[in-house]
Amino acid sequence: MPEAVLLGGEQTTTAVEWVVFIIAATTTLLGSFGVIMARNPVHAALSLVGSLFSVAVLFLNQGAEFLAAVQVIVYTGAIVILILFVLMLLGIDTEEDLEDEPLRGQMPVAVGIGVLLTASVFALTQLVGFDVVTGTPEVTAAIRDDMPNINQIGRLLFTDFVVATQLAGVMLTVAVVGAVVMARRPREYQPIPEPESMDAPLSLDPTDQGADNGAEVAD
Amino acid sequence: MELFPSDAVFTPDVSWVALWPMVVMALGGLLLLTISSLGKGRIPRPFYALWAVLTSVGSFITAIPLWAQVHGWEDAVLWYDPEVDPTGPFSTVGGVIAADGFSVFLTMLIAVSMVAVVLVIEAYLDREQDRFPEMFALTMFAALGGMVMVSANDLIVLLLGLETLSVAAYVLAAMDLRRVQSQEAGFKYFVLGAFSSAFFLYGIAFIYGATGGTGLVHITDFLAANVLLGSSGLMLLLGLGLLIVGFAFKVALVPFHSWSPDVYDGTPSPLVTFMSSVVKVAAFAGMLRVLVMAFESAGADWRPVIQGLAVLSLVGGALGAIVQSNVKRLLAYSSISHAGFILLGVEAASDVGTAAVVIYLTAYSALVIGSFTVVTLVARSGDRLHTLTDYQGLGRTSPLVAGLFTFFLLAQAGVPFTAGFYAKFSAVIAAVDAGTAWLAAVAMLSAVIAAYLYLRLVVTMWFVDPAAETDTSHVGVPAAAGIALAGCAAAVLWIGIFPNTLTDWAERSVPAVVQPAPPNLVESGDEADADVEFEVGPDGMPGMPGPMPGEMDFGELDLESLGIDPAELEAMLEGGDLGFDVDVEFEDPPG
Numbered sequence: 001m002p003e004a005v006l007l008g009g010e011q012t013t014t015a016v017e018w019v020v021f022i023i024a025a026t027t028t029l030l031g032s033f034g035v036i037m038a039r040n041p042v043h044a045a046l047s048l049v050g051s052l053f054s055v056a057v058l059f060l061n062q063g064a065e066f067l068a069a070v071q072v073i074v075y076t077g078a079i080v081i082l083i084l085f086v087l088m089l090l091g092i093d094t095e096e097d098l099e100d101e102p103l104r105g106q107m108p109v110a111v112g113i114g115v116l117l118t119a120s121v122f123a124l125t126q127l128v129g130f131d132v133v134t135g136t137p138e139v140t141a142a143i144r145d146d147m148p149n150i151n152q153i154g155r156l157l158f159t160d161f162v163v164a165t166q167l168a169g170v171m172l173t174v175a176v177v178g179a180v181v182m183a184r185r186p187r188e189y190q191p192i193p194e195p196e197s198m199d200a201p202l203s204l205d206p207t208d209q210g211a212d213n214g215a216e217v218a219d
Numbered sequence: 220m221e222l223f224p225s226d227a228v229f230t231p232d233v234s235w236v237a238l239w240p241m242v243v244m245a246l247g248g249l250l251l252l253t254i255s256s257l258g259k260g261r262i263p264r265p266f267y268a269l270w271a272v273l274t275s276v277g278s279f280i281t282a283i284p285l286w287a288q289v290h291g292w293e294d295a296v297l298w299y300d301p302e303v304d305p306t307g308p309f310s311t312v313g314g315v316i317a318a319d320g321f322s323v324f325l326t327m328l329i330a331v332s333m334v335a336v337v338l339v340i341e342a343y344l345d346r347e348q349d350r351f352p353e354m355f356a357l358t359m360f361a362a363l364g365g366m367v368m369v370s371a372n373d374l375i376v377l378l379l380g381l382e383t384l385s386v387a388a389y390v391l392a393a394m395d396l397r398r399v400q401s402q403e404a405g406f407k408y409f410v411l412g413a414f415s416s417a418f419f420l421y422g423i424a425f426i427y428g429a430t431g432g433t434g435l436v437h438i439t440d441f442l443a444a445n446v447l448l449g450s451s452g453l454m455l456l457l458g459l460g461l462l463i464v465g466f467a468f469k470v471a472l473v474p475f476h477s478w479s480p481d482v483y484d485g486t487p488s489p490l491v492t493f494m495s496s497v498v499k500v501a502a503f504a505g506m507l508r509v510l511v512m513a514f515e516s517a518g519a520d521w522r523p524v525i526q527g528l529a530v531l532s533l534v535g536g537a538l539g540a541i542v543q544s545n546v547k548r549l550l551a552y553s554s555i556s557h558a559g560f561i562l563l564g565v566e567a568a569s570d571v572g573t574a575a576v577v578i579y580l581t582a583y584s585a586l587v588i589g590s591f592t593v594v595t596l597v598a599r600s601g602d603r604l605h606t607l608t609d610y611q612g613l614g615r616t617s618p619l620v621a622g623l624f625t626f627f628l629l630a631q632a633g634v635p636f637t638a639g640f641y642a643k644f645s646a647v648i649a650a651v652d653a654g655t656a657w658l659a660a661v662a663m664l665s666a667v668i669a670a671y672l673y674l675r676l677v678v679t680m681w682f683v684d685p686a687a688e689t690d691t692s693h694v695g696v697p698a699a700a701g702i703a704l705a706g707c708a709a710a711v712l713w714i715g716i717f718p719n720t721l722t723d724w725a726e727r728s729v730p731a732v733v734q735p736a737p738p739n740l741v742e743s744g745d746e747a748d749a750d751v752e753f754e755v756g757p758d759g760m761p762g763m764p765g766p767m768p769g770e771m772d773f774g775e776l777d778l779e780s781l782g783i784d785p786a787e788l789e790a791m792l793e794g795g796d797l798g799f800d801v802d803v804e805f806e807d808p809p810g
Contacts (some may be wrong), residue, residue, distance in 0.1 A: 160313040167379040177389030
């Protein structure tokens, strides 16, 4: 069981943590560079996988097992796969001409925003230090240091929030049923055209309702 | 030093009585889907309608013992169950589900509305020769979401109930695959609804940041004991504002109403009965419980906002309806105006106001279900005749349908001896009672404007000759829709003439702040050798998830099997280093 690093607690960094950090940080950076340098969009997406996965390793190194798992499941597992699907469905899995920018001037803007974000993170750590939690910590539950947070979250999900967990299941069922309903197109269906009355002139006189309602369209 | 071993699991206390109405609804929906997929279209459609009706009735019946437990058996009808002990309002499953007069009454209201809605859907599907058991299943799941919302005592659970309800409603809006309008309605509803849910969730995050919890009881206690200043106060205000925006979208208040006429117009007409009754009941119930109960002490912050929304909705709804030439859009604007009236009760932030909201929601459900049932019938095959032209001369060709519609419309306008009058009256009284007589005056003025649009429809039906393109065929009333119409009309008349019964119920339907029952400790043995009772201080208890002040009685515990050494416990008790008061009676004192 990895040792959790507690906020405000005694922070020790072992040699293993250093090594893992250096490797994961390097692959994160390499992956990020890969995303913007690769000429092939599929390669860029795969670099993104590498980068996001390395961030998951960084989370793990910090004792945030749950975040690491979610990072892998949601980002690497779902979002990037979705991106890859779109790339392959659109058939742009070949080299793209990077000189042809669909959005003019996006590169300098991206560089500017990146520099700004980095600067703000540095400014934040310099101004308020590293041991910061938001909210009102004195009323939130204490972080238990004898149990990985994934266990603690799991316990909460199946004790205090068991209704929410079950309800989320029902909601996902509804979403699946809804998707199936929406995707279905029975052959015998005759489309009914839109009524033209949507554009009818408005009148305050109850006797003057000469709007054409398209009644003759379908029988 | 900790009393409990680190792997001890505290499970919340579960009262199944409070959960049965929801469980029945959920199981009914799931079983219906299973049966329909196994039957592969061989099962006749009325079976599904019957199933949905029976499930709703079952949900209603299982709410009766809950009613009895909250109010006492003398008020419950139909059966007596000695197992259920009348305990008054309580909350269960760790305090996330509230069982009080408010939740019980509205759960029952949703179940009854569901019966009427299902009947109307059946009449519609029969006319369209459509086999869509999913329509029933989705309304059932949506009703489940609504029931969760009316009893949610935790913002997260409230959000999940809202999402269950909304996701089902998005699909229902787009359910008519033949009309592009329906697809458009579903898409608009989905995009705007998803935005409003995001606002809502963002609000929850801020409120969690400011108060340290998502439980409504926790928030109530926290705000009663603390004054939030500076950034915490700002965070609370931001969260509150975002929550109000989320609710305002769902109940279509001006200026968050623009989706509502389009969605009502595009949605298959029988499903509008659902959207305008169950969805509104659930959303207003959630809004009332959050604002009036949990944020009672922040009333000075949110009441002006609600007053503003009420004025805008009352006037905007009435004025917007006047210029409509489509009956569904007209009724959509009228429902915005009704929402403004309901806000009068919310804004009052009092028991009178809550009772007014409950009365209004009950009367309004009967009124809109009745009105949109007529709209469904008049639309004829294809669900397409919705303009005022199509209603010309309806009084001559189909006097029964036109007569019922006239009755529902007059009731919506607030004619005395109908439910509409009594509901409006209660809302106005609540506003005056809360010291906002000016708002009551605005409401009454807007009711006068709104009366014009209802009368315009009535005049169109009875006194205007049908135009050349008007379909003058007789509008028949199928049996299923007839039952729904009769039920709604009876309810409207009954509430209008004998309002006392509803008032009695409504006055007891107030949300209650109840602390959750103590959690159970999962025991591994059955030999109890100590009676442990804790009094936990405000900091909670070491080894337990979350702060949980109050008294907790763990009852008889088998200490050995929990890994607690009685001698060690005794030493801890004498040492006094536990950080909380604990009262342990040993059956067999150690040493």
